[in-house]
Amino acid sequence: MAKIPKNLSDKSMMGNYTEQITFENDIFAEEKIATRPVKSEKKASAAYVSEFFTPELQEKVGKALLELKVELYKQGIVDFDIKVARQDKQVILTAVPGKAYMKNAK
Numbered sequence: 001m002a003k004i005p006k007n008l009s010d011k012s013m014m015g016n017y018t019e020q021i022t023f024e025n026d027i028f029a030e031e032k033i034a035t036r037p038v039k040s041e042k043k044a045s046a047a048y049v050s051e052f053f054t055p056e057l058q059e060k061v062g063k064a065l066l067e068l069k070v071e072l073y074k075q076g077i078v079d080f081d082i083k084v085a086r087q088d089k090q091v092i093l094t095a096v097p098g099k100a101y102m103k104n105a106k
Contacts, residue, residue, distance in 0.1 A: 068095055 008095075019025065053061075071082055072095055080097030084091065 065093070 072078075077095075077097050080095045081097045081098055083094040085094065086092070
């Protein structure tokens with residue numbers, strides 16, 4: 001029996017061996033699937049919104065909404081929606097109870 005050489009690299013140990021693709025090892029095959037970039041209209045339309053919300057403003061609005069959520073939770077309202085309205089120079093966010101709450105209230 002021949003001696004096995006030591007300290008060989010993986011490439012030198014495997015030589016010219018190539019594995020045949022079967023159903024068992026097909027998931028490990030390195031195939032590059034051509035993908036097309038998806039253009040989203042939401043990103044284009046949301047670009048103007050981010051101009052108004054600075055990080056400081058986002059933090060203020062986020063804190064106010066969190067306080068509102070805690071207050072509604074104390075009242076037993078867990079499911080609610082935010083209604084957005086504009087009056088003259090004001091933008092008003094109003095919490096409206098969700099459909100599940102309205103069914104239970106009747």
